[in-house]
Amino acid sequence: PQAGSYLFPQLPPLDVGLNTFVRLLRHQAGVTVTPGTEFAPGSNDSIRLNFSQDHAAAVAAAERIVKMVEIYRK
Numbered sequence: 001p002q003a004g005s006y007l008f009p010q011l012p013p014l015d016v017g018l019n020t021f022v023r024l025l026r027h028q029a030g031v032t033v034t035p036g037t038e039f040a041p042g043s044n045d046s047i048r049l050n051f052s053q054d055h056a057a058a059v060a061a062a063e064r065i066v067k068m069v070e071i072y073r074k
Helices: 018-029 055-072
Strands: 047-050
Touching (some): 018 047, 018 055, 047 055
């Protein structure tokens, strides 16, 4: 396809800042996301997900994100 497939989920309050959470996702869960602040300055509570990859891989990554949110949720 000519376009990507993106979601911008809003995160619940976390015990760590957005940029720290993004780094933790990459290093601890093997998931790379983009902070929402890259797209809108006030988006401190969102991340951008690109799910235009293999469906099974995208589902597995989403499951790992949910687990990380549960760990770092306030």
